[in-house]
Amino acid sequence: xxxxxxxxxxxxxxxxxxxxxxxxxxxxxxxxxxxxxxxxxxxxxxxxxxxxxxxxxxxxxxxxxxxxxxxxxxxxxxxxxxxxxxxxxxxxxxxxxxxxxxxxxxxxxxxxxxxxxxxxxxxxxxxxxxxxxxxxxxxxxxxxxxxxxxxxxxxxxxxxxxxxxxxxxxxxxxxxxxxxxxxxxxxxxxxxxxxxxxxxxxxxxxxxxxxxxxxxxxxxxxxxxxxxxxxxxxxxxxxxxxxxxxxxxxxxxxxxxxxxxxxxxxxxxxxxxxxxxxxxxxxxxxxxxxxxxxxxxxxxxxxxxxxxxxxxxxxxxxxxxxxxxxxxxxxxxxxxxxxxxxxxxxxxxxxxxxxxxx
Amino acid sequence: xxxxxxxxxxxxxxxxxxxxxxxxxxxxxxxxxxxxxxxxxxxxxxxxxxxxxxxxxxxxxxxxxxxxxxxxxxxxxxxxxxxxxxxxxxxxxxxxxxxxxxxxxxxxxxxxxxxxxxxxxxxxxxxxxxxxxxxxxxxxxxxxxxxxxxxxxxxxxxxxxxxxxxxxxxxxxxxxxxxxxxxxxxxxxxxxxxxxxxxxxxxxxxxxxxxxxxxxxxxxxxxxxxxxxxxxxxxxxxxxxxxxxxxxxxxxxxxxxxxxxxxxxxxxxxxxxxxxxxxxxxxxxxxxxxxxxxxxxxxxxxxxxxxxxxxxxxxxxxxxxxxxxxxxxxxxxxxxxxxxxxxxxxxxxxxxxxxxxx
Numbered sequence: 001x002x003x004x005x006x007x008x009x010x011x012x013x014x015x016x017x018x019x020x021x022x023x024x025x026x027x028x029x030x031x032x033x034x035x036x037x038x039x040x041x042x043x044x045x046x047x048x049x050x051x052x053x054x055x056x057x058x059x060x061x062x063x064x065x066x067x068x069x070x071x072x073x074x075x076x077x078x079x080x081x082x083x084x085x086x087x088x089x090x091x092x093x094x095x096x097x098x099x100x101x102x103x104x105x106x107x108x109x110x111x112x113x114x115x116x117x118x119x120x121x122x123x124x125x126x127x128x129x130x131x132x133x134x135x136x137x138x139x140x141x142x143x144x145x146x147x148x149x150x151x152x153x154x155x156x157x158x159x160x161x162x163x164x165x166x167x168x169x170x171x172x173x174x175x176x177x178x179x180x181x182x183x184x185x186x187x188x189x190x191x192x193x194x195x196x197x198x199x200x201x202x203x204x205x206x207x208x209x210x211x212x213x214x215x216x217x218x219x220x221x222x223x224x225x226x227x228x229x230x231x232x233x234x235x236x237x238x239x240x241x242x243x244x245x246x247x248x249x250x251x252x253x254x255x256x257x258x259x260x261x262x263x264x265x266x267x268x269x270x271x272x273x274x275x276x277x278x279x280x281x282x283x284x285x286x287x288x289x290x291x292x293x294x295x296x297x298x299x300x301x302x303x304x305x306x307x308x309x310x311x312x313x314x315x316x317x318x319x320x321x322x323x324x325x326x327x328x329x330x331x332x333x334x335x336x337x338x339x340x341x342x343x344x345x346x347x348x349x350x351x352x353x354x355x356x357x358x
Numbered sequence: 359x360x361x362x363x364x365x366x367x368x369x370x371x372x373x374x375x376x377x378x379x380x381x382x383x384x385x386x387x388x389x390x391x392x393x394x395x396x397x398x399x400x401x402x403x404x405x406x407x408x409x410x411x412x413x414x415x416x417x418x419x420x421x422x423x424x425x426x427x428x429x430x431x432x433x434x435x436x437x438x439x440x441x442x443x444x445x446x447x448x449x450x451x452x453x454x455x456x457x458x459x460x461x462x463x464x465x466x467x468x469x470x471x472x473x474x475x476x477x478x479x480x481x482x483x484x485x486x487x488x489x490x491x492x493x494x495x496x497x498x499x500x501x502x503x504x505x506x507x508x509x510x511x512x513x514x515x516x517x518x519x520x521x522x523x524x525x526x527x528x529x530x531x532x533x534x535x536x537x538x539x540x541x542x543x544x545x546x547x548x549x550x551x552x553x554x555x556x557x558x559x560x561x562x563x564x565x566x567x568x569x570x571x572x573x574x575x576x577x578x579x580x581x582x583x584x585x586x587x588x589x590x591x592x593x594x595x596x597x598x599x600x601x602x603x604x605x606x607x608x609x610x611x612x613x614x615x616x617x618x619x620x621x622x623x624x625x626x627x628x629x630x631x632x633x634x635x636x637x638x639x640x641x642x643x644x645x646x647x648x649x650x651x652x653x654x655x656x657x658x659x660x661x662x663x664x665x666x667x668x669x670x671x672x673x674x675x676x677x678x679x680x681x682x683x684x685x686x687x688x689x690x691x692x693x694x695x696x697x698x699x700x701x702x703x704x705x706x707x708x709x710x711x712x713x714x715x716x
Contacts, residue, residue: 076434076464077641106434107465111642134608147659149668154659162605164612171608173601179594198594205665223663229588229598236537236556240587243531243674244602246659247520250492250529254522254652257643262658283435284469285615294612300620301505301512301604305581307563310507316601 003331008354019349041323044183087118113258122174125163158248172317366712377707399681402541445476471616480532483521511583516606530675
């Protein structure tokens, strides 16, 4: 485990993507998405994803030189073809467009096809927060989720991100519609831990507590897969998680004319589709009042009665903001495996490693 | 158990609400929402809710003579004050406005405060389907859900409905963000059945399998409550269900300047707030192509590999549409308790009961 200063890590990310062939501006966009994930404590989507992106670029699955294209546009909408560019660059452009439309017309809906893995969905809703707007961001991914009663992976991780301004933290929700992400399965596999019931089933519908076996089964596209939020069957409402995932699929792959999850190769999916929406709360009232009202409710929640043994109730986004404050002072922790991967990439691309903090 | 013809049940509903003091047009709106719930097999929101509405009207919690008011409007949005009118009339008006704006401007967002229980959220998304549009509908309710790690009911049932046109059934998703609705707890209580783990906890966080006790505890606003989708704690992602419920609360009670769940009395909540959104898929491509593509994906899901012992994979809305086809031919079944309540209301209001089918 090492610690690095956020600025040093960001510079490293920028240098890596410049060395991969992206422009300075593009590299800074990608770097900021990765850095935000590490600052927010979503380690699976920060430095740990560098090797994955490197491999996608090397294989040509992500196209370095391609330029995205606006296929159609109205005052409240746009359809974008990412032409298989880096998901972060495509998505920053798409969300900026949604924000622009929301500022001009009150709301902006942007549909994106032929993109690639875009990092954390919540990065894009946070862009809207910085402009005082509320926002949604969604993406499909390669297949990892079995539908309720199904044995075949037919849907992706399919996260829903939603954000709305509040103080001292915004309401910042970003969650997959699976019960857990593949990253969680990988983590349990890496730590050699057994998974609890209700996460992954095999082809027969039996629990698969062996994380290493589950991970390789999913990577190989074998029958069985991760369960939807709510778990197996309908008793604890697994059909709701499945339905939410399908909603995301309809708003991304279907609406954009792109690929749907089962058409993609590999669990992350190489040619993903996204949906972004920003809107101005000012259409419905005085923005400062709406913000104060949401802040008041979030505070009520945090201060409401806890269960025995629990000291805190969190509101969505609170953990991320606290983690960011901590990292800004104390640096970002990077685990040994990720540090080794960063070294490998640094050597391949002839880039300096970030300095280690004392 | 009796069976009635859908037309006869609808006429009965209309007569009841006319006798309550609503206009013919308003009564037909309310009747259609209730009838749709019964046709879709969502019995808890059909004839079974008549007594609840009657009591709300009698107590003055729902105002019969009030008129809703459009407080502000843009080409893509509106803010409505329902002035405590009947939720169905307020919401049909609000969704019509969202549809009109979607047809004119591509998208319409309508925020509603000071309404009342509006029936099934999916009724309103279905209105948009009939115009070839996609739509969202959400509402808050009185407090029934505990936040993750919390012992106090701070959020409502808070359903999310989403619909998008497809054949032979649309994608029609309508689900609470609690693991189960209060109606399910009531049903188990009525049947004297024990509830499975993961539905309701008491003040100490212990499972409450006794449905009758859980039901009265929730109705009395005692500590403990229904768990969010995903269950207790964070292990199986109960924080995601909690976050989705909070998203709904932000888009309804907060955005509209209305009440938030913990400010409402009783589990259903008498002064609820709603959010409606309709948008035209034509902004993103040829509507017939998008519809065909979604239909193709839904078909792939239904035909994908099943787990051993399972004969079908359903897509959201399929059960409702199948139930409707069945009821149109074979009539709507009404359980004895509901039939008795209907009789009581019919006598009080001097209205004829619907004819029973052979």
